């Protein structure tokens with residue numbers, strides 16, 4: 361029961377199911393399947409409601425429950441299968457190799473092949489693993505071919521933080537290149553950060569925060585002239601840009617047609633419309649990919665070979681990702697992209713035309729980020745929350761973004777959003793000077809001490825996520 365103390369309302373938000381039975385040890389008497397099914401169905405319906413209403417940025421990319429049911433049916437055929445055992449499950453070889461081939465072809469690996477390379481890729485568990493695997497491949501490659509012992513990587517300040525995470529794990533120094541006035545990486549500044557220990561450059565297409573494509577052709581020139589690789593993070597945009605280009609949108613060059621691009625990540629579990637848990641990492645050449653292979657010929661457990669961090673992996677995800685791609689087809693991807701790009705354009709132009717208090721960041725196509733010089737943008741977010749929207753809050757500088765996905769493309773949603781955003785701007789004006797609920801944490805995060813405090817708080821949240829709900833008061 362919520363009371364005024366704040367603690368109980370926090371617990372209600374964090375543990376909305378705490379009224380139901382909490383398991384702190386394996387139940388002596390098994391719970392019936394019917395009871396479990398009823399419980400999880402109730403939770404799933406409750407939690408899907410917001411995404412299904414089309415009021416969420418990103419997160420839910422397809423939103424088509426018939427598509428999900430079909431994918432889950434395919435998943436179920438192989439959910440229990442361990443694809444490490446290829447003698448038992450040769451279907452995994454078909455699914456995985458074809459996922460890589462289809463993605464590589466979409467990313468124009470034909471251009472790399474025509475230039476004499478041998479493109480090759482892997483399926484990973486998500487964008488983070490693709491980025492971290494790419495870093496690992498570049499680190500190994502640089503160590504073997506150039507004797508690099510103190511590796512560093514040069515990435516845009518706006519690049520996804522999974523790169524920082526991977527570099528942290530692997531002892532790679534991260535050099536953050538600043539952004540220019542156009543919100544894209546400052547290529548001259550990035551070039552100046554490269555030295556003889558640099559293993560690779562990174563550019564995003566598009567970046568998480570603002571959905572923009574860095575100047576990949578210029579980064580390519582820097583990479584080629586320094587003899588280093590260039591990874592393009594297309595985790596978010598990789599399954600949007602190829603279709604946007606075909607639809608005639610102005611998409612700057614970013615794929616394997618750019619000669620210095622040596623690897624690209626593209627997430628099948630985002631705009632590829634697969635179930636959560638897969639991404640594809642494609643290398644311009646097999647020689648780079650082979651750095652990921654782990655083989656053990658002298659292990660008492662037998663001969664062991666594995667392509668990445670995971671050992672055992674479920675065949676279900678690979679099969680369902682393959683199924684998502686072949687049943688969506690070019691036609692499905694083009695239609696989905698058309699709806700997304702048109703909805704995003706309505707939102708972007710509506711903000712530019714109707715809301716002088718807000719400014720759209722850069723010139724985005726499918727993910728619209730906006731900030732304000734005169735309003736507390738987090739108060740705008742409070743207003744949007746009150747109207748039932750869930751956008752993503754950014755900071756440094758403060759902004760919000762709306763990554764448009766298929767559920768947002770339903771007729772009327774973009775107009776409803778613009779009307780509610782207008783209302784939220786007025787809400788922010790009316791509450792000017794008051795602390796924003798959704799910005800309370802970000803408010804502290806602009807000094808070194810503030811960053812430390814927030815980091816400690818976030819560590820506490822991770823601890824809490826692994827704590828079952830506390831006992832209810834008697």
Ligand SMILES: Cc1ncc(COP(=O)(O)O)c(C=O)c1O
Nearest residue numbers: 486487488520566567568595596
């Ligand atoms: C540009 C970009 N790269 C990488 C990632 C990380 O992907 P994941 O959350 O699947 O690990 C994201 C996630 O949103 C992203 O937007």
